[in-house]
Amino acid sequence: MLDRLHPALVHHVVNTLGWPSLRPLQEAAIEPVLDGKDAILLAPTAGGKTEAACFPLLSAMEQRRWHGVSVLYVCPLRALLNNLEGRLASYAAWLGRTAAVWHGDVPTSERKRIQLDEPDFLLTTPESLEAMLVSTKVDARRMFAGLRAVVVDEVHAFAGDDRGWHLLAVLERLSRLAGRPLQRIGLSATVGNPTELLAWLQGSGRERERAVVAPQAGAATAAELTVDHVGTVDNAAKVIAALHGGEKRLVFVDSRRRAEELGAALRAREVTTFLSHSSLSAQERRRSEQAFAEARDCVIVATSTLELGIDVGDLDRVIQLDAPRTVASFLQRLGRTGRRSGTSRNCLFLCLEQDAVLAAAGLLERWAAGWVEPIVAPPRPRHIAAQQILALALQENTIGRNTWREWWGDLPLFDAEADAIMNHLLAEGYLELDGSMAFIGPEAERKFGRRYFSDLLAVFSAPPEFTVFAGRDELGKVGDEVLLADEHGGPRVLLLAGRAWQVGHIDWKRRRCFVEPSDLPGRAKWGSTGGGLSFELARGQRTVLLGTDPAGVSFTRRAAAVLDELRAHHTGNIAAEATVVRSEGGDLRWWTWAGTAANRSLQASLPGLVDPRQRIDDRSLRLLPELTSKTINAGLRTLTPHAPEVNDQAITGLKFAAALPVELARDTVAARLADYEHARQAATEPRRFRLDRAD
CATH class of the missing domain: 3.40.50.300 (P-loop containing nucleotide triphosphate hydrolases)
Known part of the structure; x- marks a missing residue:
């Protein structure tokens, strides 16, 4: 060729x-x-x-x-x-x-x-x-x-x-x-x-x-995978500082807060440490990534910002605090190692909680079985359809009331509700008509017109944050509601770029914060964006609890002891090829191991069986008390999928939701919270009843 x-x-x-x-x-x-x-x-x-x-x-x-x-x-x-x-x-x-x-x-x-x-x-x-x-x-x-x-x-x-x-x-x-x-x-x-x-x-x-x-590149070299249980961030820093001296280590964490905490703990142990996450300034990230690329005996702590193909030089080790949320993400991170001739891919999992050991084991079980997540586009992106209509009106100055669709052909972004979206934009003043031509209206100017419609051009909105400066150097951004606006005694000290900074002057109008280095302990916190676990990963955990250890993975004595303890704890909650309905301590619980979205769909679809007052997780659902095996089986046979309940706060989290009829915005959010396919699978699987009373 x-x-x-x-x-x-x-x-x-x-x-x-x-x-x-x-x-x-x-x-x-x-x-x-x-x-x-x-x-x-x-x-x-x-x-x-x-x-x-x-x-x-x-x-x-x-x-x-x-x-x-x-x-x-x-x-x-x-x-x-x-x-x-x-x-x-x-x-x-x-x-x-x-x-x-x-x-x-x-x-x-x-x-x-x-x-x-x-x-x-x-x-x-x-x-x-x-x-x-x-x-x-x-x-x-x-x-x-x-x-x-x-x-x-x-x-x-x-x-x-x-x-x-x-x-x-x-x-x-x-x-x-x-x-x-x-x-x-x-x-x-x-x-x-x-x-x-x-x-x-x-x-x-x-x-x-x-x-x-996707050609086969020959037999892949075996990966060196180890799972450990360390309990705390401080213990994780202790392990990282003690292991692999003289090597370049990339540590992945699940949040910006965790990156800051681990970075500070490593520096306290005199480990050469750099940080990379989305709230650091571009200059600070580049400085860290370049210094890390040129150094040898050092650690860089990163969120998923370094999961993609950014080159930070030749790595020796990848370390993962807890477990990533997908097998695909793990593969990206694992692929950072083993690039030099004579080296192998490797990843050390340092788990803070007992459940994190199970999460890592379940993910590695799915990986060892050759499973990787299918990539599925979010359903019903009607808010993006509304954004695109407005963006086209900005691009062309006017768009045809009846011909605007021609710009996108049969792109599935626009579904059967496209005309309803267009009518809403006209009715609410986002667009105005001049004959058969539509143009940007006053409501679009009011909602999105700041800085020449910059808010309309980005699909996601960042929460309000302050930019932090040490002298003239921009360090990054912090959330105002947690780090700056709360009232407490003593100086305000925040943790950013792996260091503690005492807050000096705050420019509220320009949203700027000026800091100086501090020896006091700092705080780091940003809003959580974590979602629930998928059906496949929840089932991976069940497989591990049933006694399967993922092939090619080593567990330290601490991690193995945790797994033994969890297997003993969940003995009554699992069964091969079946879900379990179990009563214990006054609770009647259905152990589906179906993932968060499927469990959420089951709750919405089974009001006569599932207690509506509970926080949904990926493993089980609390059923209504006094149900019998007969009524549970009868209820599951008549399962009719219903959309999960969506509150107003969830709708506001959907950017451009205001440019949609409220019922369409609610429907979009509900579709993204649901997993009807796996809800049906869980409902039709065999069940084992372990009740402390006779039916």
């Missing part, structure tokens, strides 16, 4: 990069990408996916004489774009081509230069694309007139949330401006449903030829 690539590119691959050959994915991608097929390219982290997409696109660029911005390279994170820019620019330069980055941190002067001297590759985010389309300072029709292909890096990260729907809608509008279908190439680590993911990525062009490219 190498003979299909441009000869100059092949020359540089061999002589400049020193590669004797391409990797299996890179070779396998040449034909479908050069033939113009839509494709998903699958490989583990550091599997050469960027080159697999861009080498054939560069060749097509030369062979077919594409000019101007002909390839978009879209990433979910600005840091990932910055990390890729130099690499892509050097590849493009081999053929006399150029690459440039465009996102919110790029100075205005650089954006003007890009418009005057258009690059061949433009690296950007969906939000920046949207901003370019609606900007009065960018001639989008001219800029994207030569657009031919779009590479979507980390496509699974987009497809799993509303940013994916937003991206697809923006790509449809770009295709219309360019006057041609756009070749779409998604790059991803292993996913459970690549064919469906590719069909989703194609948007309204699902009739186009497509290919899933």
Whole structure:
């Protein structure tokens, strides 16, 4: 296949990069990408996916004489774009081509230069694309007139949330401006449903030829996986400080608060420690990531910000505090190691709670069985449909009352309720009519018009936060309601960038906070965004409790003792191939092990069986007292799925919900809280009754 690539590119691959050959994915991608097929390219982290997409696109660029911005390279994170820019620019330069980055941190002067001297590759985010389309300072029709292909890096990260729907809608509008279908190439680590993911990525062009490219790269080296129970963050820091001296260690945590706490505990033990999470300033994150990349004996503590393909140098170890929420996330993190010849992939789980040991074991059981989550786009994205209609009105100044749909073809973003959404936007003043043409109305100006509709261009809203400065250096952001506005005696000391800072002056109007270093203990807290456990991972935990240890995983004596204790504790709550209904201590509980969304759906659908006053978890449901096995079985046979109850606060968490009829906003949220498929499965499975009374 190498003979299909441009000869100059092949020359540089061999002589400049020193590669004797391409990797299996890179070779396998040449034909479908050069033939113009839509494709998903699958490989583990550091599997050469960027080159697999861009080498054939560069060749097509030369062979077919594409000019101007002909390839978009879209990433979910600005840091990932910055990390890729130099690499892509050097590849493009081999053929006399150029690459440039465009996102919110790029100075205005650089954006003007890009418009005057258009690059061949433009690296950007969906939000920046949207901003370019609606900007009065960018001639989008001219800029994207030569657009031919779009590479979507980390496509699974987009497809799993509303940013994916937003991206697809923006790509449809770009295709219309360019006057041609756009070749779409998604790059991803292993996913459970690549064919469906590719069909989703194609948007309204699902009739186009497509290919899933996922060659076997030979037998994977065994991974070194260990689970330990340490009890506290301080103990975790003690273990990390004691192990693997002289090595580079990347520690993943589940929250910004935990990152700050662990970072401070490691520094207290004189471990060279860096931090990376979303509330640190871009400058602070870059400083940490660069210093970590250049150091040897050190630790970087990160949230999922470093899960994606940002290069922080050659790692020796990955350590996970507790367990990630998905097998796919674990695979991304595991793939950070074992890149050097003679090294193996590895991950050490340090669990703080007993249940975290079970969570890690359940996740590893699913991984050992070869299961990975399918990527499923969020259902009923009607709030994004409303946002897109308003964004199009900004882009075009006016849109046809009866022709606006043509911009998106049959993209499933717009369902049978699309006309109701349009009518609501008109009725509430988000849009106004002039004959058959609609334009931005006063309500849209009032809700979203600040800073030229910047609130309309981002799918997610960040909660109100203060920017923290130490002198002139920006450290990051903290929530005002927890760290600054609460009343208590003594100085306010916050924890940020792994250090304690005493709060000095607070500029409430400009939302700025000025701090100085402190030796006092600091506090770190941000709002939680964790969701419930899936059906498969809950069942993985049940499998472990039934006695299965995940293959290829070592448990320390502490972790093994915890598992033994949990197995003894849950003996009455589990059964092979069946759910359990058990009465104990006055409670009647149904142990479904079905995951949070399925249990939530069962609660909504079984009002005659399930107690409505309970907090839903992933393992069990409290049933109404005095039920018998006969009434329970009869009730489950007549299961009729009902949507979970949605309160007003949940609706306000859906950005652009105000631009929807309230019943449609409520329906969207309810659909996302439910899992009817696995609720039905749990309801129809055999049951074991363990009651302390006779029926």
